[in-house]
Amino acid sequence: MISAIVLGTGNVGTHLINTFLKNSSVELIQVYSRKKSSLISFEDSVDTTSSIDNLKDADVYIIAISDDSISEFSSHLRGKDKFVVHTSGSASLNALKNNGDKGVFYPLQTFSKKCPVNFKTIPICIETENPAKLILLEELANSISENVFNIDSEQRKRLHVAAVFANNFVNHLYKIGFDICKENTIPFETLYPLITETAQKIVHTNPSTIQTGPAYRNDTKTINAHLKLLSGEQRKIYQLLTKSIQKTYGEKL
Amino acid sequence: MISAIVLGTGNVGTHLINTFLKNSSVELIQVYSRKKSSLISFEDSVDTTSSIDNLKDADVYIIAISDDSISEFSSHLRGKDKFVVHTSGSASLNALKNNGDKGVFYPLQTFSKKCPVNFKTIPICIETENPAKLILLEELANSISENVFNIDSEQRKRLHVAAVFANNFVNHLYKIGFDICKENTIPFETLYPLITETAQKIVHTNPSTIQTGPAYRNDTKTINAHLKLLSGEQRKIYQLLTKSIQKTYGEKL
Numbered sequence: 475m476i477s478a479i480v481l482g483t484g485n486v487g488t489h490l491i492n493t494f495l496k497n498s499s500v501e502l503i504q505v506y507s508r509k510k511s512s513l514i515s516f517e518d519s520v521d522t523t524s525s526i527d528n529l530k531d532a533d534v535y536i537i538a539i540s541d542d543s544i545s546e547f548s549s550h551l552r553g554k555d556k557f558v559v560h561t562s563g564s565a566s567l568n569a570l571k572n573n574g575d576k577g578v579f580y581p582l583q584t585f586s587k588k589c590p591v592n593f594k595t596i597p598i599c600i601e602t603e604n605p606a607k608l609i610l611l612e613e614l615a616n617s618i619s620e621n622v623f624n625i626d627s628e629q630r631k632r633l634h635v636a637a638v639f640a641n642n643f644v645n646h647l648y649k650i651g652f653d654i655c656k657e658n659t660i661p662f663e664t665l666y667p668l669i670t671e672t673a674q675k676i677v678h679t680n681p682s683t684i685q686t687g688p689a690y691r692n693d694t695k696t697i698n699a700h701l702k703l704l705s706g707e708q709r710k711i712y713q714l715l716t717k718s719i720q721k722t723y724g725e726k727l
Numbered sequence: 728m729i730s731a732i733v734l735g736t737g738n739v740g741t742h743l744i745n746t747f748l749k750n751s752s753v754e755l756i757q758v759y760s761r762k763k764s765s766l767i768s769f770e771d772s773v774d775t776t777s778s779i780d781n782l783k784d785a786d787v788y789i790i791a792i793s794d795d796s797i798s799e800f801s802s803h804l805r806g807k808d809k810f811v812v813h814t815s816g817s818a819s820l821n822a823l824k825n826n827g828d829k830g831v832f833y834p835l836q837t838f839s840k841k842c843p844v845n846f847k848t849i850p851i852c853i854e855t856e857n858p859a860k861l862i863l864l865e866e867l868a869n870s871i872s873e874n875v876f877n878i879d880s881e882q883r884k885r886l887h888v889a890a891v892f893a894n895n896f897v898n899h900l901y902k903i904g905f906d907i908c909k910e911n912t913i914p915f916e917t918l919y920p921l922i923t924e925t926a927q928k929i930v931h932t933n934p935s936t937i938q939t940g941p942a943y944r945n946d947t948k949t950i951n952a953h954l955k956l957l958s959g960e961q962r963k964i965y966q967l968l969t970k971s972i973q974k975t976y977g978e979k980l
Contacts, residue, residue, distance in 0.1 A: 541949070564949055582917055584924060584939055597917045623917055632911045633918075635953045635965075640904035640918050641925050642940030643968045644897050649934040649975070651893035658885045664835055664850045664876055665886075665893050666930050671837060672894050673926035677919050681902040686837055687895030696794070696817055700888045707971045712888075714967055715896045718960045722902070 475499060476614050477532040481506040481547075483513065485585035486561050487538035493593045495519050499617035503532045526550050533610060534559060536579055541565045548572045557607055563634040566627040567601055577602035577611055580630060581619075584641060593618040599625035599633065650708055682722070689719035728752060729867050730785040734759040734800075736766065738838035739814050740791035746846045748772050752870035756785045779803050786863060787812060789832055794818045801825045810860055816887040819880040820854055830855035830864055833883060834872070837894060846871040852878035852886065903961055935975070942972035 478500055480491050487507075494502040504521045506529065507513050513522040523529065529551075538561045539547060549571035551558050558570055559577035570576040578601040585591060598615040600622060602608050608624075615622040625633060648669065655662045675684055688696040697716055704712055731753055733744050740760075747755040757774045759782065760766050766775040776782065782804075791814045792800055802824035804811050811823055812830035823829040831854040838844060851868040853875060855861050861877075868875040878886060901922065908915045928937055941949040950969055957965050 564952065583920055584928075584937075586937070595920050597920060599917065621916065621920075623914060625913060625917070629911050629913050631952070632907055632956060633913050635956055636904040636907040636913070636918060637921055638940055638942075638953065638965070639900045639907070639961075641921050642938070642942060642972070643900050643964075644922070645925055645929070645934050645938055646968055646972050646975075647892045647897050647900070648929050649938065651889040652929075652934050654885055654889040654892070658882050660878060660882050660886050660889070661876060663874065664852065664878070665889060667848050667850060667874070668836055668890055668894050669897070669929065670923075670926050672898055673923050675837075676898070676901050676905075676922065681898050681905050684837075684839070685895070685898055685902065687891055689891075689895060699817065699884070700891065703885060703888055707974065708892075711896075711967060711971060712891070714964060715899055718964060719895070719899050721960065722899075 475501050476534065476610060476617070477501040477503050478534050478536055478614065479504045479506065479529060479532040480536050480538060482538035483507040483509075483516070484538060484540075485587055486581065487536075488587055489585055489591050489593070490536060490538060490561070490581075491516060491520070493618050497617055500614065504530050533557065534577075534579075534614065536561060537570075541569075544569045545571050557602075557610070559602070559611065563599075563630060563637065566631070567603070568627070575602060575604045575607050577604075577607055578625075578627070578630065579611060579615065580625075582633070582637065594620050597621040597623055599623050599630055601626055601630070647711075650711070654708075685719065685723065687719070689716040690723055692720060692724070728754050729787065729863060729870070730754045730756050731787050731789055731867065732757045732759065732782060732785040733789050733791060735791035736760045736762075736769070737791060737793075738840055739834065741840055742838055742844050742846070743789060743791060743814070743834075744769060744773070746871050750870055753867065757783050786810065787830075787832075787867065789814060790823075794822075797822045798824050810855075810857075810863070812855070812864065816852075816883060816890065819884070820856070821880070828855060828857045828860050830857075830860055831880070831883065832864060832868065833878075835886070835890065847873050850874040850876055852876050852883055854879055854883070900964075903964070907961075938972065938976065940972070942969040943976055945973060945977070 480487050494500045502520050505516050506523050510524045535558045541562050544560050544565050551572040554574045556574040558572040559579040563580050567576050580599040582597045596619050598619045600611045600615050652662050733740050747753045755773050758769050759776050763777045788811045794815050797813050797818050804825040807827045809827040811825040812832040816833050820829050833852040835850045849872050851872045853864045853868050905915050
């Protein structure tokens with residue numbers, strides 16, 4: 475059985491702790507948080523500490539803290555036998571400054587503390603330079619998820635950019651759709667099936683094969699009618715994305 | 728029972744025909760298409776014609792043809808007793824040039840002929856100026872869908888713009904995510920759960936309450952690192968959407 479300590483009780487940390495506690499293949503040895511108050515909810519289920527000096531032994535130390543703090547915090551995890559991994563999409567492997575083995579254990583999903591998550595379907599991107607530790611990380615990842623990928627630091631940086639497009643920016647476009655509906659007293663529910671269908675379609679299809687719309691059809695009459703209804707940021711975004719779609723598919727014709 | 732004739736056998740027409748044929752509350756009297764070859768697959772199930780002069784009587788004539796052809800085509804549907812509706816998101820009610828009652832019956836979903844659709848969940852936006860015909864349209868829409876909305880022409884124009892953002896543009900962002908993965912030999916599957924979760928989340932939540940990411944956090948270090956990895960259109964889109972998110976949420980702080 476793999477023994478693990480989770481350091482950090484933010485969104486990712488909390489979900490990892492809860493998942494490990496329910497999992498018989500992982501022994502969660504301890505939970506660390508700088509703030510004692512953050513540990514209260516875990517005290518009944520697992521040993522907790524707010525002092526780095528009190529950390530117990532474990533096969534792997536999983537740091538789930540903000541990107542900017544990874545280097546400084548990991549430098550305090552002394553001992554050559556400590557295998558330390560972080561959970562960040564954008565920090566490289568070498569952001570870790572412990573003197574033992576380093577690794578990455580990056581669950582690619584949006585987390586919020588309140589919403590329960592099913593780790594089974596969450597992709598976990600792992601990386602480490604020590605082959606023996608890679609086997610350990612694979613075993614740990616496979617014990618909670620069915621989607622484990624070996625992704626190195628350079629790939630992970632780019633994957634993070636791709637995720638910004640597919641998640642953060644997509645959500646902002648949803649917001650614009652929401653605002654347009656609200657301003658015109660149209661129920662936003664009218665768009666739900668379209669939104670979920672669009673997301674589900676690409677699970678089996680290259681998105682470029684299912685592009686539709688006035689930009690794709692080069693339907694300048696509709697594009698101009700739409701532009702007349704828009705102003706400010708919304709108009710700029712409409713123009714740039716329309717141009718980009720036209721450029722992408724126009725070249726193919 | 729409402730009797731209907733569908734005119735047009737494109738994506739929307741085909742799905743409407745198949746849905747009406749399976750529905751006991753609607754009597755599909757006839758299917759019209761300009762091209763005889765498009766009618767072959769329906770000949771065993773329903774009366775078909777490729778001549779406007781041979782159209783039978785029905786409670787409602789549903790035109791499912793391209794936006795640009797609606798005016799010209801509807802002008803040939805003579806007879807004051809003919810209630811003619813189109814199925815377009817962007818054409819106004821008055822695009823119809825028949826001399827009887829006019830209406831709109833707009834199913835808001837992306838259709839492709841090959842993929843089966845479940846009309847039950849598809850929002851249908853209806854409009855007509857004659858209150859008696861509105862009852863008829865409501866009955867027809869309710870017989871195939873659980874999501875029927877009264878949306879006038881001005882609202883529908885804007886709803887169509889919102890749908891361009893939430894569907895066409897979102898799909899283009901998926902494509903960019905796909906391209907970034909492909910260029911870096913990262914399996915695109917790593918992004919599936921994030922994409923479907925993002926879409927499902929907003930079904931119960933205002934998208935602005937769940938915005939995350941470097942732009943939202945004003946994390947300029949990560950934004951600059953991402954920009955270094957991007958060029959051309961991708962870079963421009965990243966910059967504009969980042970600026971827009973910063974402007975949207977910065978103002979709230």
